[in-house]
Amino acid sequence: MNRRNYCLVCLMTVMAFSSARAQDLVKEDFSPSEVNQPGKQYPQVNSEGRVRVQLEAPDAQYVQLDIGGVKYDLTKNEQGVWIGESAPQEEGFHYYQLNIDGASVPDPGTRYFYGAGRWGSGIEIPAHDQALYALKDVPHGLVSELSYYSEITGSSRRCFVYTPPCYEERGDNRYPVLYLQHGSFEDETGWPGQGKAGLILDNLIAEGKARPMIIVMDNGYAFRPMEVQTATNPTRPAMVFEEVMIGEIIPMIDKKFRTIDVRESRAIAGLSMGANQTMRIIMNNLDKFAYYGGFSGTANYPSAADIDADSFLGGAFSDGDRINEEIKVFWLGVGTTEPEVFPQSIGAFRNMLKKQDINHIFYESQGTAHEWLTWRRSLYQFAQQLF
Amino acid sequence: MNRRNYCLVCLMTVMAFSSARAQDLVKEDFSPSEVNQPGKQYPQVNSEGRVRVQLEAPDAQYVQLDIGGVKYDLTKNEQGVWIGESAPQEEGFHYYQLNIDGASVPDPGTRYFYGAGRWGSGIEIPAHDQALYALKDVPHGLVSELSYYSEITGSSRRCFVYTPPCYEERGDNRYPVLYLQHGSFEDETGWPGQGKAGLILDNLIAEGKARPMIIVMDNGYAFRPMEVQTATNPTRPAMVFEEVMIGEIIPMIDKKFRTIDVRESRAIAGLSMGANQTMRIIMNNLDKFAYYGGFSGTANYPSAADIDADSFLGGAFSDGDRINEEIKVFWLGVGTTEPEVFPQSIGAFRNMLKKQDINHIFYESQGTAHEWLTWRRSLYQFAQQLF
Numbered sequence: 001m002n003r004r005n006y007c008l009v010c011l012m013t014v015m016a017f018s019s020a021r022a023q024d025l026v027k028e029d030f031s032p033s034e035v036n037q038p039g040k041q042y043p044q045v046n047s048e049g050r051v052r053v054q055l056e057a058p059d060a061q062y063v064q065l066d067i068g069g070v071k072y073d074l075t076k077n078e079q080g081v082w083i084g085e086s087a088p089q090e091e092g093f094h095y096y097q098l099n100i101d102g103a104s105v106p107d108p109g110t111r112y113f114y115g116a117g118r119w120g121s122g123i124e125i126p127a128h129d130q131a132l133y134a135l136k137d138v139p140h141g142l143v144s145e146l147s148y149y150s151e152i153t154g155s156s157r158r159c160f161v162y163t164p165p166c167y168e169e170r171g172d173n174r175y176p177v178l179y180l181q182h183g184s185f186e187d188e189t190g191w192p193g194q195g196k197a198g199l200i201l202d203n204l205i206a207e208g209k210a211r212p213m214i215i216v217m218d219n220g221y222a223f224r225p226m227e228v229q230t231a232t233n234p235t236r237p238a239m240v241f242e243e244v245m246i247g248e249i250i251p252m253i254d255k256k257f258r259t260i261d262v263r264e265s266r267a268i269a270g271l272s273m274g275a276n277q278t279m280r281i282i283m284n285n286l287d288k289f290a291y292y293g294g295f296s297g298t299a300n301y302p303s304a305a306d307i308d309a310d311s312f313l314g315g316a317f318s319d320g321d322r323i324n325e326e327i328k329v330f331w332l333g334v335g336t337t338e339p340e341v342f343p344q345s346i347g348a349f350r351n352m353l354k355k356q357d358i359n360h361i362f363y364e365s366q367g368t369a370h371e372w373l374t375w376r377r378s379l380y381q382f383a384q385q386l387f
Numbered sequence: 388m389n390r391r392n393y394c395l396v397c398l399m400t401v402m403a404f405s406s407a408r409a410q411d412l413v414k415e416d417f418s419p420s421e422v423n424q425p426g427k428q429y430p431q432v433n434s435e436g437r438v439r440v441q442l443e444a445p446d447a448q449y450v451q452l453d454i455g456g457v458k459y460d461l462t463k464n465e466q467g468v469w470i471g472e473s474a475p476q477e478e479g480f481h482y483y484q485l486n487i488d489g490a491s492v493p494d495p496g497t498r499y500f501y502g503a504g505r506w507g508s509g510i511e512i513p514a515h516d517q518a519l520y521a522l523k524d525v526p527h528g529l530v531s532e533l534s535y536y537s538e539i540t541g542s543s544r545r546c547f548v549y550t551p552p553c554y555e556e557r558g559d560n561r562y563p564v565l566y567l568q569h570g571s572f573e574d575e576t577g578w579p580g581q582g583k584a585g586l587i588l589d590n591l592i593a594e595g596k597a598r599p600m601i602i603v604m605d606n607g608y609a610f611r612p613m614e615v616q617t618a619t620n621p622t623r624p625a626m627v628f629e630e631v632m633i634g635e636i637i638p639m640i641d642k643k644f645r646t647i648d649v650r651e652s653r654a655i656a657g658l659s660m661g662a663n664q665t666m667r668i669i670m671n672n673l674d675k676f677a678y679y680g681g682f683s684g685t686a687n688y689p690s691a692a693d694i695d696a697d698s699f700l701g702g703a704f705s706d707g708d709r710i711n712e713e714i715k716v717f718w719l720g721v722g723t724t725e726p727e728v729f730p731q732s733i734g735a736f737r738n739m740l741k742k743q744d745i746n747h748i749f750y751e752s753q754g755t756a757h758e759w760l761t762w763r764r765s766l767y768q769f770a771q772q773l774f
Contacts, residue, residue: 037506038574057490059448080489098492102467103444105485105492111506112499119424119498135543137536142548144531145579149524156522161529168643171558187425192532256555 026050026085033110033123040109049125052085053098053107060101067096067123090337091127092373093194095120113194117185122194127373131203132380133196138206139165143198148252152244154225157218159249160192161257164205164212174258176265176387177214179245179289180379181274183297191217191379194372200380210383216253218245220274242281246288264328267386269293271375276301283316286326291386293331295378296342296370304344307352320356329385333363335374342370361385413437413472420497420510427496436512439472440485440494447488454483454510477724478514479760480581482507500581504572509581514760518590519767520583525593526552530585535639539631541612544605546636547579548644551592551599561645563652563774564601566632566676567766568661570684575606581759587767597770603640605632607661629668633675651715654773656680658762663688670703673713678773680718682765683729683757691731694739707743716772720750722761729757748772 030044030052042054053065058080064071067086074084095116097104106112110121141164150157167175180197182190191197197215204210222241254261268289270278275297282289283299300307309317317323323330330353334346353360363381368374417431417439429441440452445467451458454473461471482503484491493499493507500509528551537544554562567584569577578584584602591597609628641648655676657665662684669676670686687694696704704710710717717740721733740747750768755761 039504055490057488059488060490061446061448061488063490100487100490100492101444101446101448103442103447103450103487105487105495106499108492108505108507112493117426118495120495135534137543140534142531142533144529145585146529147522147527156524171645198532258558 030085034126035111035113035122035124036109037111042109043107043121043123045123045125046085049088049091050085051089051094051096051123051125052083053109054081054083055098055100055107056081057100062099062101064099065096066099066104067094071099089123089125090367090369090371090373091125092368092371092376094123094125094371096123097121114189115186115194129377133199133203133376135199136203136206138202140202141165141167141198141205143192146256148248150222150244150248152224152240152248153222157222157244159188159216159218161217161253162192162198162201162215163257164214165202166212167214167258172258174260175212175214176267177216177253177257177259178267178269178291178383178386179216179218179249179278181218181220181268181270181278183270183272183274187221188217188219190372191215195379196376197379200376201383204380204383211387213383213387214253214257214259216249218249220270220277241277242284245281246285250288263288264290265387267291267293267329269295269331269379269382270297271295271378272297272370275299280313282327283313290327291329291331292327293329293333293378293382294346295333295375295382296335296338296346298332298346298349300349301345302341304341304348307348309352309356312352317352317356317358320358323356323358329382330358330360331363331382331385332360333365333374333378333381335365335368335370337367338370338374417472421513422498422500422509422511423496424498429496430494430508430510432510432512433472436475436478437472438476438481438483438510438512439470440496441468441470442485442487442494443468444487449486449488451486452483453486453491454481458486476510476512477754477756477758477760478512479755479758479763481510481512481758483510484508501576502573502581516764520586520590520763522586523590523593525589527589528552528554528585528592530579533643535635537609537631537635539611539627539635540609544609544631546575546603546605548604548640549579549585549588549602550644551588551601553599554601554645559645561647562599562601563654564603564640564644564646565654565656565678565770565773566603566605566636566665568605568607568655568657568665570657570659570661574608575604577759578602578604582766583763584766587763588770591767591770598774600770600774601640601644601646603636605636607657607664628664629671632668633672637675650675651677652774654678654680654716656682656718656766656769657684658682658765659684659757662686667700669714670700677714678716678718679714680716680720680765680769681733682720682762682769683722683725683733685719685733685736687736688732689728691728691735694735696739696743699739704739704743704745707745710743710745716769717745717747718750718769718772719747720752720761720765720768722752722755722757724754725757725761 030046033043044052063074063082072086074082107121112119113122144161222244224238224240266289268278275294279299282292365374365377417433420430431439450461450469459473461469497508499506531548609631611625611627653676655665662681663686666686669679752761752764
């Protein structure tokens, strides 16, 4: 090829490339996701929030990126590497997977997270307010893994416990405790992992915005052991998380950690299913807790119907004055782009609170859906109200 | 089909099935692996140590199980599900992956572990002595995650810290510390994860076989920040783990935890690359440590040549009497089925120790290779010799 023809080919290549890109309107400022495995260049995220993945699969017939309920087809290059990107995703944390010839598998480029009922890939679309949960050069608390045997469930269980930076250094101080629960199809790794509970508290405490506290993150799935489970007796075991929380977890934490063992120094909160669970727990156990946080959920979910305070949860909200006296902070939060069932059921619940003249704080996370950015922001706000 | 023909077909099917199974000699007593994701039925393990995997991939051309350096072809059934098994694997923990049309990906059925330079699938072939690291109904210590900023590397780093069951309950006791390091292409999650360090110590302490101790598990990869790294200046940054250990990790641990801050109450050990690193660290810092454990590695690796004690590691072993006086336990271990380079280099090292009349304990893990069962057993043995 002479020099002139070579230049022509180059020009045509550039034009073809630019044209394809212009059609897609994909901004070419991708960089590796912050939750990638060490040294992995893909997946990447651009400033529009698009996710670009890459996978070597020379003999595959098709590969797709499966994120946010949409499957995006990838394109194979001459080296047998498939590449492609999603539409822009909302800021925050998202679970996703790859589909290779019909097999749904984790992306080998990412770290793995438990959610949606499985350990799988996740990606972080940098949020404009990510500083609130960033890893900074401030004093860090400890996030401890604690295994224990539950007599009630007849099984080994596990919780994670955050202790604040000063906990280990001053051996006599005692601290208030927040019990913090995950949502459905998640587990006790949600809050210390993708929830970034430890980093959020480290940052709040370093700025003097939250009081040093212990946070206990346990698994909301707890079932009584079944005596007989056979094909002819497929009875589901009874859910006993409240019994485990009151009868086993709290006594264990109060024994093992330097807690302040009074109701005024104990809070309980949860997200989605965990909001529903923890609201029932506090209303049944006002002798144990004085603070409540419901993130993207209330105990009337999924109903948007008017609530009768005299019958709802056995009349737990019927005496508004008593609630105002006993619950120091009653906090509710929701993302503005969550599916309608969440704002609607929370709205119905708030109408009941208003009728009963029950004081509460209501927080809306702007532009976030039923996912972890809503809940990180909720914890950030709620923790500042505690103790 | 009449009844007689139907029976004939049934019989032929059974014979064909039995024949295939007889040829493979696969024992049909598979059960789900203990490190599967919750609710997942595959992968499974049988009493021969074979691994059987299953994956739905209706449009794949081939799917393979990639374990122990061998790729086993799976077979597709009419539902588009691929299934197949490996040859028998040695007891203990193994990393593996699936290959779908040329793509190497994690098995969506397992939990994930960091090793071989990636987060990926693992499987546990039940060992005859698994009771030593089983989760039992005994008092459990805490495994805590601690993030910290390193001035030396100019980066955030992380370690895991095991504190014994009695640590939290008796607020004034102080404890000796074991610094315990992973191998190459692994990280600080190795020992608390697949290494089961916490469970091993919980069980030893419950049986009165080991003294309660703190264990610190950090990341052996530590590099000085590069001032300039460009394509024309691709200098690898300097490895500075020893400086981080001595200058940052130990002071931080002694400040944050109730340690006994004297050399007689401090041990250091590691596996493979970590054995090599920690041997250099103790010999350069005899004022800091009095116990050493080398699991499947020594500082002369990979050489099997005779060692000259006067020049090796700057003559650190030249004065045998001094070593015997200062190092209370010098402990070496190796698996009997490890690749030759390990027993050979460790053998050359032991010959040097013998020439120098240096006391040491040598342990062989029967029938285990260069993998975590060797190292779990090594920790189990070594911890009983400490403090």
